[in-house]
Amino acid sequence: MDKIILKRMQFYGYHGLLPEENTLGQRFYVDADLHLSLKKAGESDAMEDSVHYGEVYEKIKDIVEKKSFHLIEALAEAIADELFISFELLEACTIHVTKPDPPIPGYYESVAVEIYRERTK
Template sequence: MDRITLTGVGVVGYHGVLDSEKQSGQPFFVDITMFTDFQRASESDDVENTVNYAEVAELIRDVITGDSLDLIETLAENIAQAVLARFPLEALELTVHKPKAPIEVTFSDVSVTVFRERKCL
């Protein structure tokens, strides 16, 4: 299976268990690998026959800036379902990073990753 990878889509969102996270917001970053077949796109050289990664980035932004959620697990699932619903993919792997999570010890990142296949929908 061919892959398109989009890394580091960054958006401020208002997600978290704490009220302060929902009020002040914080950055979220998304990495997504989309599994599809490039054959038709490569033969036609037409963006209509592939996944437009600019549109994927905009959809990710729209989900992150949408309704406030408690868990990044839910955010990851919502993004994955939105992307699969809109684009002709066989599968995707998506990671949501929350590097400014309110953790009392030094850390560089916290993230969750989901893998979803179209046949599982």
């Protein structure tokens, strides 16, 4: 399957279990792999035969920056749901959400979740 890849989109959001996460907010990174056939778009050179990645970015930005979730799992699910609603050519997607600075003790680079969803017919 072909795919369109959006890597390391950075947003500021208010997601987490702790009250300070919902008050102060923090950075989040999102990667999205959009699975669809790109053959027709490659042959036609027409935008209507593909998914406009600028519009994908804006949809993801709205979810990350304007909504609040306790879990990044729920954030990833909301992103996948919105992409399927908005882009009928999309057959499947992989959404990777990274929280680089979670308020937990220890030494690590980040925490993240990754989900893979297919369009249900």
